[in-house]
Amino acid sequence: MFFEKISDEWKKSIEDGLKEILSCVDFPAITRTVPPKSELGDIAFPLFPYSRIARKAPDKIGEDLLSYFSSHEHPEGEMNVTGGYFNVKIDVRSFFAPLFAFVKEKGDEYGKNESMKDKKIMLEFSCPNTNKPLHLGHMRNDSLGEAVSAILKANGADVMKVNLINNRGIHISKSMLSYKEFGNGETPESTGEKGDHFVGRYYVLFANWEKQVNKEIDELRKDGREEEAKALEENHPDKRAQEMLRLWENGDKETLELWKKMNDWTISGLMESYEDTGISFDRIYYESDTYKLGKSEVLKGLEEGIFEREEDGSVQIDLKEINLDKKVLLRKDGTTIYITQDLGTAIKRHEDWAFDSLIYVVASEQAYHFKVLFYILKKLGYPWADGLRHLSYGMVNLPEGKMKSREGTVVDADDLVHELSELAKKEIYDKERENVLENVEETAHSIAISALNYYLLSVSPSKDMIFDPKKSISFSGNTGPYLEYMSARISSILRKAGERKEGFDPHLLTVEDEKTLIKLIDSYPSVVKEAGENLDPSLIASFLYDMAKTFSHYYHDNTVLGKDKDLMNARLCLSEAVLITMKNAFSLLKIPYLEAM
């Protein structure tokens, strides 16, 4: 904001100065950087690129600029030339009074901007299956979805969060069949399990069952009992699941009833998890409603000659334009596949809500799918296809490698949240904070959520990340709870200060950390903007850590609530601005703000 403005003015002035010194207009663009040491200044302009044109050493050009400015107007700031750089030192206190007034007036709104005003952005994330509970992989997806949506909103966009629940298909039939076979009529109510875990258990049971049958078949074959092996093969769980899917698609009443019952169990469990971790959606789509969409679109494209019908009857598109092979869009029996459905779903969504942009938050393993999907939609002539984007993120792995459900290494979301909450609770009792807190359970839960969200969001989305369940759940160092702790401390200081008089003298703030904090507060809106442009919450995370660390260093060495009332007042204003900024950044990363912890 203020600093940026001054910096821009300096850039312009230096450009003018260089024009005169170099006596030409055509020279490399002026770049800015930050000096390595604060004593050198706040903005640095490298002069090396002009050395050749001027046939002078960079420092000499700097000297020329200094003498140029001695006779020309220049923005505020002290100048010096060192090591080929033209440095400017700015007294940031000069704008802290208006900055503070602005931050205070904006409050929760500080940091918001209108760079994406009038943009309608739909964001798809989560997309769980209804055959098992959420795991750590989903959590990265959900955290990213929520954070990106909050960041886009902060940039002024109109955001709609959507979820597509995969509630049909062979994997769903498997858990249904397994329940039918082994369920004995038990229900989540009768066993006291959460619905998604209940159904997930039957899905695992199916996998074991399948393994068992395969083993039996092998053994029969080994004994030469081919007839019996064949009989068993005929009745293989896989085959029966396929049959069940056919029944489902044909609308078999009994199958549909079972499907509906089990789906409701899972979905209510998933919703509970969402609620627990602060995930919400503006609209939920169900695959059972959308899976037939897209077929007519493909047939239309076929008529228009965009797609081709192969000899075997399937419909395909040739992707040589984007250096890929052919891709099937309709099976030879005329049924749709995954990408066909996604085509239809995208079109339906645009009919439902005419977005400018649709962002899919999906793991990087599906990059190919989205490349093809976007290409086809563009081919079909949808102008909004240019606004489609795949926010691709890396895998969450364990120190031993990939999470594998077969090996039981999948980190369950509910378990993880529970475990973290328990740890936080233990911490609270260890520190004997239980009497200070209004609600220990709630506070512990908030701490758990902050730890998770911050951990998952502080890594750049595109990168794979490693989650070590033992080490990753620490609450000290660069963690969510650390940030919460800092903000709670500031809030505690402000509470202790009580009422204070209007106005303050920013020039009393002479400590280096104070200067750094003012610059950080001032830069927050542009960080929000950058995070929005790059769809990258980790930028907010880095910002928050910088701010918290600077403040904690600052108030460790300096007393805010001192005897000098004027100094105290100035420092309180600074602390308050820091707190407002941190709180706003918290809300973008879904880190709960705690008055006390």
Added chain:
RNA sequence: GCGUUCUUAGCUCAGCUGGACAGAGCGUCGGACUUCGAAUCCGCAGGUCGUAGGUUCGAAUCCUACAGGACGCGCCA
């Protein structure tokens, strides 16, 4: 085989629209609570920025090749 992507300290990660000696956290070791909350702070040690070239006044950052890892290239989703 082709494509996408990643490789920075013992570990987990920042830094990447090129700029002044490469930064944190964890872990190790050592300090700091009669003083605004020690979930904190300070210090020590720890790095050929995967390798080799190239572009440039200047490269962790851009380009190329190579090595290693991950993911993809289904009429699965």
